[in-house]
Amino acid sequence: MPIGYWESEHLLAPADLTVIGSGIVGMSTALHYKAIHPARRVRILERDVLGEGGTTRNAGFACFGGPGEWLDDLECLGQTRWLNLIRMRAEGLRALIELLGVEALGLEWSGGWELFDRTEAGMARAEKVHDALPHLNGAVQPLMASVLGHLAPHPTSTPALVYSPERAAHFGAHASVHLPWEGMLHTGRMVSAFHKAMQVADVQCLNGCTASAVDATDRPFVPWSIATPRGPMLSTNVAICTNGFAKGLLPGAKVNPAPNRVLVVRPRTAPPKGAYHIEDGYLYFRTLPDGQVLFGGGRHFGVELPHFPDRDPQAEARWDSLLESAAERWLGTIETVSHRWTGWLGVGEDREPLLGTTAPGLHHAVRMGGMGVAMGCGIGLKLAQTIASEAHREPLR
Numbered sequence: 001m002p003i004g005y006w007e008s009e010h011l012l013a014p015a016d017l018t019v020i021g022s023g024i025v026g027m028s029t030a031l032h033y034k035a036i037h038p039a040r041r042v043r044i045l046e047r048d049v050l051g052e053g054g055t056t057r058n059a060g061f062a063c064f065g066g067p068g069e070w071l072d073d074l075e076c077l078g079q080t081r082w083l084n085l086i087r088m089r090a091e092g093l094r095a096l097i098e099l100l101g102v103e104a105l106g107l108e109w110s111g112g113w114e115l116f117d118r119t120e121a122g123m124a125r126a127e128k129v130h131d132a133l134p135h136l137n138g139a140v141q142p143l144m145a146s147v148l149g150h151l152a153p154h155p156t157s158t159p160a161l162v163y164s165p166e167r168a169a170h171f172g173a174h175a176s177v178h179l180p181w182e183g184m185l186h187t188g189r190m191v192s193a194f195h196k197a198m199q200v201a202d203v204q205c206l207n208g209c210t211a212s213a214v215d216a217t218d219r220p221f222v223p224w225s226i227a228t229p230r231g232p233m234l235s236t237n238v239a240i241c242t243n244g245f246a247k248g249l250l251p252g253a254k255v256n257p258a259p260n261r262v263l264v265v266r267p268r269t270a271p272p273k274g275a276y277h278i279e280d281g282y283l284y285f286r287t288l289p290d291g292q293v294l295f296g297g298g299r300h301f302g303v304e305l306p307h308f309p310d311r312d313p314q315a316e317a318r319w320d321s322l323l324e325s326a327a328e329r330w331l332g333t334i335e336t337v338s339h340r341w342t343g344w345l346g347v348g349e350d351r352e353p354l355l356g357t358t359a360p361g362l363h364h365a366v367r368m369g370g371m372g373v374a375m376g377c378g379i380g381l382k383l384a385q386t387i388a389s390e391a392h393r394e395p396l397r
């Protein structure tokens with residue numbers, strides 16, 4: 001469709017920053033950039049009505065991982081990078097709270113629990129965690145206290161990990177470790193709060209607008225042209241925040257889309273309020289305000305789903321039946337399943353995110369793994385600061 005006068009002169013005029021993808025990372029980048037440069041024009045291009053990645057479809061854990069998962073990360077990344085990863089999650093949560101507020105996020109500092117089952121693997125894992133607990137606590141507790149101490153309601157001396165025999169007994173687990181710094185937020189309210197903040201900050205969000213390519217122009221102040229169904233849109237800076245879908249615009253990026261299934265179930269007996277991690281975080285559940293329980297995960301089941309947007313209802317049903325069995329194992333009789341959905345993660349060889357600049361003004365922040373709710377807003381802050389600090393870029397007039 002040819003672009004009209006009002007569009008080229010105002011509505012679709014060149015932007016200072018164009019963010020591609022309106023997930024947590026994209027929206028945070030836009031808002032933080034606007035906070036640094038309120039007068040500059042910031043545009044988000046989002047291919048779906050709401051967003052089709054993890055941001056509207058996650059479990060709402062305000063979490064930093066659990067000891068089982070940390071042991072894997074320690075082995076894979078070493079102490080410094082492992083702790084840095086946890087720092088990114090804690091700082092991300094702090095940035096999210098500072099940006100949108102506890103109330104708007106529906107954040108409750110409910111605490112989390114990692115449960116170890118009575119299988120041979122579960123007991124072996126619990127044993128390893130037991131041996132490593134003082135080390136994990138010694139490293140993570142000061143970090144939590146320094147990053148979140150002024151926001152969380154508990155004393156800064158609160159440990160990162162504490163044994164919880166009563167939760168183990170409640171769930172018939174071999175062991176349970178309590179994560180007092182963890183919380184739960186309301187994902188829907190978080191996304192609404194982002195939308196409201198973008199309206200207030202005058203961030204233009206164009207939904208249903210897929211960016212199919214980003215090409216260099218020969219114009220010094222608008223060096224990037226983004227191909228969209230409404231024609232090319234020019235921009236001084238571009239931030240690619242498409243997470244698991246990043247390969248479309250960043251062909252060499254080491255990030256892949258990975259599906260996660262989620263059920264909302266009503267158990268006959270509601271579990272104690274909180275967020276729970278099982279099998280090193282591959283399974284998780286949390287209580288919901290209406291007495292139901294969100295139960296999800298299962299990437300380790302090995303059920304293949306076709307790439308988005310294709311679907312395979314039979315494979316989804318196989319995955320769901322494995323999830324339902326796991327839910328029955330932990331929650332007892334399930335009376336109803338009210339919701340079933342797939343959400344898409346962006347994953348890679350490890351759990352570290354991928355941030356970078358491929359050319360002046362062309363940036364990306366993708367691969368948030370299973371913890372982008374915690375991490376995403378801090379990553380958006382970093383990305384906005386990086387873009388704003390590019391001294392050679394003149395603002396558009």
Ligand SMILES: Cc1cc2nc3c(=O)[nH]c(=O)nc-3n(C[C@H](O)[C@H](O)[C@H](O)COP(=O)(O)OP(=O)(O)OC[C@H]3O[C@@H](n4cnc5c(N)ncnc54)[C@H](O)[C@@H]3O)c2cc1C
Pocket residue numbers: 020021022023024025026045046047048050051052053054055056057058059060061062063209210211212241242243244245248249260261262296342343344345346365366367368369370371372373374375376
């Ligand atoms: C089931 C599930 C449960 C989860 N639970 C938790 C949790 O409890 N706690 C936690 O911390 N994290 C959790 N996560 C992870 C978290 O949701 C993600 O890491 C986070 O939402 C990623 O945000 P993002 O902005 O990087 O990407 P996304 O939310 O994936 O957003 C990327 C956006 O880019 C858009 N897009 C893609 N390609 C294009 C294009 N070419 N043009 C325009 N737009 C495009 C997509 O439509 C999408 O909206 C969960 C994820 C899933 C799937």
